Amino acid sequence: MVRAELIFVPSPGVGHLLSTGEVAKLLARRDERISISILIMKLPYDSGIEALTQNLKREAPERISFVDIPDLDEATRTELMSLPRMSFFTSFIEHQRTPVKNIVKSILEGPDSGKLGGFVIDMFCTSMIEVANEFNVPAYVYFTSGAAFLSLMFYTQNLEENENCREISECKDTDADLPVPGFINPVPVKVLPSVFRTKELSAFIVAIARRLREAKAILVNTVWELEACAIKALADDVNAPLIHHVGPIINFTNAGAANNDKKSEEDIISWLDCQPPLSVVFLCFGSMGSFSNEQVTEIAQALELSGQRFLWSLRRPSQEKEKMKLPTDYEDYSEVLPEGFLARTSGIGKVIGWAPQVTILSHPSVGGFVSHCGWNSTLESIWCGVPMATWPLYSEQQINAFQLVKELGIAVDLKMDYRKGNMLNNEPDPIVTAEEIERGIRCLMDGDSEVRSKMKEMKDQCRKATEEGGSSYTSIGQFLEAVIDTIQEGAST
Structure with a gap:
């Protein structure tokens, strides 16, 4: 042979x-x-x-x-x-x-x-x-x-x-x-x-x-x-x-997880098990995704305004501008979230650090994905049949977002042309307002939308391809x- x-x-x-x-x-x-x-x-x-x-x-x-x-x-x-x-x-x-x-x-x-x-x-x-x-x-x-x-x-x-x-x-x-x-x-x-x-x-x-x-x-x-x-x-x-x-x-298999992430994964799944089908919007922005304190505040306000059940992967930005260091988990979310946010949303939302993304997207309670549109995350969302709201950050993600919204119709446009500022030039990140984010989340979680039906069709086709x-x-x-x-x-x- x-x-x-x-x-x-x-x-x-x-x-x-x-x-x-x-x-x-x-x-x-x-x-x-x-x-x-x-x-x-x-x-x-x-x-x-x-x-x-x-x-x-x-x-x-x-x-x-x-x-x-x-x-x-x-x-x-x-x-x-x-x-x-x-x-x-x-x-x-x-x-x-x-x-x-x-x-x-x-x-x-x-x-x-x-x-x-x-x-x-x-x-x-x-x-x-x-x-x-x-x-x-x-x-x-x-x-x-x-x-x-x-x-x-x-x-x-x-x-x-x-x-x-x-x-x-x-x-x-x-x-x-x-x-x-x-x-x-x-x-x-x-x-x-x-x-x-x-x-x-x-x-x-x-x-x-x-x-x-x-x-x-x-x-x-x-x-x-x-x-x-x-x-x-x-x-x-x-x-x-x-x-x-x-x-x-x-x-x-969540190969990117550290050993100490396993208990966190069990806690996340336990929480999702208690939520109604297709009721949770999942926010996650990839292995390099993180935001300034000001932007975090806008996201938090949008989630409160929407009244939507949510699971939010919130990571701390790296402070080392010259290195492509990965974001880390916060030890205390209250240092970055608006005062009282966790208490006010305790009945409908959960803030986490690292996220077992495929496991979450596969869960029947998850009905939408606010994503940076990295290609791996895009394919995972399609495989699980979860419609997306596009919030690209870097790399080729803006063109992925355009493709998902305009070419394929399986995502809604939250901020398709967003791009992070240049850290090396001390260029600040643009801010997406709470109103824009809330509008994108509401559109995403519309249970009868054409985007949702198109995503289900694409899920079936991609699975058959394998x-x-x-x-x-x-x-x-x-x-x-x-x-x-x-x-x-x-x-x-």
């Missing part, structure tokens, strides 16, 4: 690593010919990766191993930490290339190693394509965002490199609309992700898009029925790699066969 070894190189971010672990498990369980080594980069500061990796290791099936890439030496760490954030990240990934090459050599020299079938690299680790080239094997990309965002990246690159158009960043303060392939509606410039709104960050994304085109294929965490328009647009792009739609890739004969099931099979065929072709030459 032909055996293929795949080398996964995920980006060192919680959302990316969780999603990568899940797609690796899916591939290994689907085909016994596949073995996978996931190489773990460790950032030179606490990013939550170490605890997450330990949980993933405990859950991993046979034929998946996790290998820690050695820490950088002190001098290199000091040098990198002095760089601006984007330069730091690019340089950090570059410094992993030699250790990755050495680790792969060691894996292939092992007695149980199969034939090297290729590298599966994260969208932010495209410099690893050169390592794959050195081993003379294909480089595949696992794209943790959606197909529409990938289409936007390629569109931006094409504009700036082939059509001599002015940079999109120059249009950031206009009311212009863009005819982006993969979208049914013209895309307003105001909902473009922040990375397209400055020359430096836009150049970073264009450089990634250019390298993505070098991959043999891109595995996208999406579903044909969810993003057919975008997937078709990518297929029509003659310079784009082959696209495999392999989603929804979802972590159902079943035998479904669109994602078939696409994953095509990728696995391509990996094995490549090895067999290499053996016959």
Whole structure:
């Protein structure tokens, strides 16, 4: 039996690593010919990766191993930490290339190693394509965002490199609309992700898009029925790699939880069990999501005004501006919430820290999700059939929000064009008023809305896609066969 070894190189971010672990498990369980080594980069500061990796290791099936890439030496760490954030990240990934090459050599020299079938690299680790080239094997990309965002990246690159158009960043303060392939509606410039709104960050994304085109294929965490328009647009792009739609890739085990979160989870579920069906609005803003005290006050006032039952994941912002540190839990919510809020809402609401998101969204009492629209959270909400209210914060979340509201009709617009201020420039976050938030919550929790019925339909379609004969099931099979065929072709030459 032909055996293929795949080398996964995920980006060192919680959302990316969780999603990568899940797609690796899916591939290994689907085909016994596949073995996978996931190489773990460790950032030179606490990013939550170490605890997450330990949980993933405990859950991993046979034929998946996790290998820690050695820490950088002190001098290199000091040098990198002095760089601006984007330069730091690019340089950090570059410094992993030699250790990755050495680790792969060691894996292939092992007695149980199969034939090297290729590298599966994260969208932010495209410099690893050169390592794959050195081993003379294909480089595949696992794209943790959606197909529409990938289409936007390629569109931006094409504009700036082939059509001599002015940079999109120059249009950031206009009311212009863009005819982006993969979208049914013209895309307003105001909902473009922040990375397209400055020359430096836009150049970073264009450089990634250019390298993505070098991959043999891109595995996208999406579903044909969810993003057919975008997937078709990518297929029509003659310079784009082959696209495999392999989603929804979802972590159902709360692998991101720390050990001390288990009792908290039991308490949350116990509270939800006491609530009527579809009565609770869940507010949660991702692993990096947090707000200023002023914004917290507006959210609290909105919840009181709405009279809605709520479960609110409230996190403390990191005070270290130069590092992408995760928010932490408050020890005492009264230090940030309005005086008397907890007492006044004790009968209908619950404020929590870390949230077991999939478990909560799966609960029958949850009827709506106020979300930052991260792609993992979006897919989780669709899987559970919970309609969303969009409140994007960073990354590609604004374009996800536009897609959910305008393209798919499975979310309501709370503040689709919101974006956090630039911490490094001491730029304050804009404030969403209590009135705006209350209006969004009331619209979201309308039990007879078209948004709710469309979300239920999309839930059914996405679940069917993963079943035998479904669109994602078939696409994953095509990728696995391509990996094995490549090895067999290499053996016959």
